Amino acid sequence: MSNNNFDAKNILITGCAGFIGFNLCKTLLLSKNNIIGIDNLSASYDHLIQSNRVKNLKKRNNFLFVEKNLLEISKIKTIFKQYNIDNIIHLAANVGVRESIVEPLKYVDNNIKVTNNLLELCRMYDISQFIFSSSSSVYGNNEGYLKETMAPQPISPYAVSKRSCELYGETYSYLYDINFCSLRLFTVYGPHQRPDMAISRFVNAIRQDKAIVVNGDGSTRRDFTYIDDIVDGFMRAAKKRIKFEIINLGTGKSISLSSLIKKIERYIGKKAKIIYKEGYKSDPVETLADITKAKKLLGYEPKITIDEGLKKYINWIGKSTVK
Numbered sequence: 001m002s003n004n005n006f007d008a009k010n011i012l013i014t015g016c017a018g019f020i021g022f023n024l025c026k027t028l029l030l031s032k033n034n035i036i037g038i039d040n041l042s043a044s045y046d047h048l049i050q051s052n053r054v055k056n057l058k059k060r061n062n063f064l065f066v067e068k069n070l071l072e073i074s075k076i077k078t079i080f081k082q083y084n085i086d087n088i089i090h091l092a093a094n095v096g097v098r099e100s101i102v103e104p105l106k107y108v109d110n111n112i113k114v115t116n117n118l119l120e121l122c123r124m125y126d127i128s129q130f131i132f133s134s135s136s137s138v139y140g141n142n143e144g145y146l147k148e149t150m151a152p153q154p155i156s157p158y159a160v161s162k163r164s165c166e167l168y169g170e171t172y173s174y175l176y177d178i179n180f181c182s183l184r185l186f187t188v189y190g191p192h193q194r195p196d197m198a199i200s201r202f203v204n205a206i207r208q209d210k211a212i213v214v215n216g217d218g219s220t221r222r223d224f225t226y227i228d229d230i231v232d233g234f235m236r237a238a239k240k241r242i243k244f245e246i247i248n249l250g251t252g253k254s255i256s257l258s259s260l261i262k263k264i265e266r267y268i269g270k271k272a273k274i275i276y277k278e279g280y281k282s283d284p285v286e287t288l289a290d291i292t293k294a295k296k297l298l299g300y301e302p303k304i305t306i307d308e309g310l311k312k313y314i315n316w317i318g319k320s321t322v323k
Helices: 019-028 047-057 073-082 097-102 104-124 157-176 198-207 227-239 257-268 292-298 306-320
Strands: 010-014 034-038 063-066 087-090 129-135 179-185 211-215 244-249 273-277
Touching: 010 019, 019 034, 019 047, 019 227, 034 047, 034 073, 047 063, 073 104, 087 104, 087 227, 097 104, 097 157, 104 129, 104 157, 129 157, 129 227, 157 179, 157 244, 179 227, 198 211, 198 257, 198 306, 211 257, 227 244, 227 292, 244 292, 257 306
Parallel strands: 010 034, 010 087, 034 063, 087 129, 129 179, 179 244, 211 273
Antiparallel strands: none
């Protein structure tokens, strides 16, 4: 992994208690940088999980936690007034493609409006560095290797919200000279991932001899990217002063859900009980990252293969569930 230190002294990380935020904070806290973590602790899964993550992070004296709702811009202003923030890494968001179809307005508020609030604060307080966590979902049903130059085809409110944030970022970059880098993430997995994510569900169900639900016939393919590689990508982006760029972070390889399940069966040593259900229109057939740009601009090179990542995750799950 790249060296942890870079020029920024005070780094604001939104969504610090989430899956990616927690892992990124742990890495950044190994450096001499001061981390200001914001989270409203409102994730759809166990509140205790997020609270424990914050307790873990607060053990470091260079970490400050602020529990705030990012929609309340007047309250967020106090943080910007008090601290000389050099760099924003914006991870906080409502996640989940299917939930966005049920409650699309939540994604307008908590994704689009919140990002706009933060960009406004960057403008007001002359913060020149903004790293945004976007998603491969903006590509929709584009086929083959997904390149940043492709026209977006969002097919869910979640994807629309992420693309909207990118457009706001591009506009603020042009108008106010904010260095805005949007990292389009491809199916991140690993320790501390959300329990509703595919690998979490599959691993837990197989370990407990419960049935797993597969939407579609199992041929859907995903570019699964291990959390350590994603964190490395964020670290590299944060060290750059990029005027405006959209950059894919993935592995450049995809695997079908059926093949993924077979690998999990092999590493756990149990057969899966599978229930197939109708697929969702909002789920792309395949995601496959073209990471040429990330390699060129960031020196990004994913290290963890799907086999290595699954073994690491299954081992972590085994240890974390020991009573």
